[in-house]
Amino acid sequence: MLLKNGKVLQINKDGIVFNHIDIRIDGQIIHETGSMLIPHENEEYIDLCGDIVLPGMVNSHYHSYTNVIRGTSWGEPLEIWSSDTVNLGGILSGEDMELSVALGICEMLRSGVTACVDHLPHLKTAHNAAEIYSKSGFRAGLAPMLHNIRDCDFLHGMKNESSEQETKKYFPSIEEYMSFYDDFIRHFHSPEGTLQVILGVNSPQRADAELLEASSYMSDKYGLSVHCHLLETRWQQMSSGNNSIIEKLDSFRLLKSNTSLAHCIWLNEKEMDIVAHRRSVVVSNPASNLFLGSGIFPAHEYIRRDIPIALGSDGSNCGTNHNMLEILRLFLLMQRNNQNDYRLWIDSMTAYAMVTKNGSNVLNFPVPSGFIETGYAADLAIADKNSVLGITDLSLMNELIFHTPAVKIKHVLVNGKFLMKDSKITAIDEDALRNELSERKSYLKKSINKALVKATSEKQIYRSAYEKLFQKSE
Incomplete structure (x- = not known):
């Protein structure tokens, strides 16, 4: 396939530039780029007429199940x-999950997102999720969650009177987790394609030593990357006491160059140094952190340690969406307000890497994405040139990041295939999806209301502990 006459975002020694060049795609890979490339005999040829070609973006921390439960919260502290x-x-059926995943894929494609890390909390519907990703051709790292400790069992100030035996009934056994992963990997782990499995520890404090050891074994056995939540809130940080959560993760050989850590708001200097030494990636989720009042991600502290930062949308039920340019814009504006020295504000090249190259590193597919260069995966988002002014290269880059709502994505390719063409999604029947969701609203409404009532008494226990703890500390 030959894409002619695009205005292509590329990176050179001077930073981000837009070059009027052609792109030849051979199978899944960008085969060559250059000016005046000549179509081969019988080669598919598309004239982009000056439309803007961007590397596909990556949503590096995401929970797809939340798409059908968005709007169910005004926001409270995470716990x-x-x-x-x-x-x-817990109320979602396999069919609900399939619809939720498909909805997320459509929304991401429409904003130029070509890949995600889906941290899947519910093993019962993980296969349903994987089937939708597989059929659609959307690139994904699937990270089914591993956990066997409840928040009430480790949070400071919580009075938990349940026995270890009672706690265990809430979670699969170690053997069941490992059996699940063996089966899930056998069915869906395909790094040479668009799907691969990631070892999805929920968080170090939500897993006991036996489960963390088993997780490390599975990561080594299959060569899996690792993804987990880490020190998202002040309460979590306070609850660790003198026991460093980072050191705990590191002690089980789960902190390494193919580990990505979501949130990372409340690490101390020593813990950041350990992350830097292990060359792990941290993933900020600015919208959800603001929605839940979790804190401000200390970007400068990570940048000065050369720790790569990627970005995620987190869950749709915490005040966010899946447009990674919007997430990037919010992140940058927050960081400027948090950095008094304007000379240390994040530059455009560093910023754009957070939703492209660094996200590719989180996914860790054998063929990388994030650049429009020979040898990279053909994951591309093509924006309508008429949706931006783009008077200069600098103004175009600024428009893409800081004036996101105006940017209209026209085509999206993943792994060399069009998943959206001329603004129509080809990977999923979007009209049928939205009709099905509309028909299920009554059923979902009843289930959602029932679940929220069920959560009421448990929420009050956490609310009481939270208010006592932080009223006392403040």
Whole structure:
């Protein structure tokens, strides 16, 4: 396939530039780029007429199950809010999950996102999710969650009177987790294609030593990357006491160059140094962190340690969407307000890498994405040139990042195939999807209301502990 006459975002020693060049795609790979490339005999040829070609973006931390439960919360601190999302997630059937995943794929494609890391909390519907990703051709790292400790069992100030035996009934056994992963990998792990499995520890404090050891074994056995939540809130940080969560993760050989850590708001200097030494990636989720009042991600501290930063949307039920340019814009504006020295504000090349190259590193597919260069995966988002002014290269880059709503994505390719063409999604029947969702609203409404009522008493326990703890500390 030959894409002619595009205005292509590329990176050179001077930063981000837009070159009027052609792109030849051979199978899944960008085979060559250059001016005046001549179509081969019988080669598919598309004249982009000056439309803007961008590397496909990556949503590096995401929970697809939340797409059909968005709007169910006005927002509360994470530990209180979690009772709702846990109960809401538990009501979803396999069919609900398939619709939720498909909805997320459509929304990401329309904003130029070509890949995601889906941290899947519910093993019962993980296969349903994987089937939709597989059929659609959307690139994904699937990270089914591993956890066997409840928040009430480790959070400081919580009075938990349940026995270890009672706690265990909430979770699969170690053997069941490992059996699940063996089967899931056998069915869906395909790094040479568009799907691969990631080892999805929920968080170090939500897993005991036996489960973390088993997780490390599975990561080594299959060569899996690792993805987990890490120190998202002040309450979590306080609850670790003198026991460093980072050191705990590191002690089980789970902190390495193919590890990505979501949130990372409340690490201390020593812990950041360990992350830097292990060359792991941190993933900020600015919209959800603001929605839940979790804190401000200390970007400068990571940047000065050369720790790569990627970005995620997190869950749709915490005040966010899946447009990674919007997430990037929010992230940058927050960081400027958090950095008094304007000379240390994040530059455009560093910023854009957070939703492209660094996200590709999180996914860790054998063929990388994030650049429009020979040898990279043909994951591309093509924007309508008429949706931006683009008077200069600098103004075009600024428009893409800071004036995101105006940017209209026209075509999207993943792995060399069009998943959206001329603004029509080809990977999924979007009209049928939205009709099905409309028909299920009544059923979902009843289930959602029931789940929220069920969560009420548990939320009150967390709310009481939270208010006592932080009223006392403040």
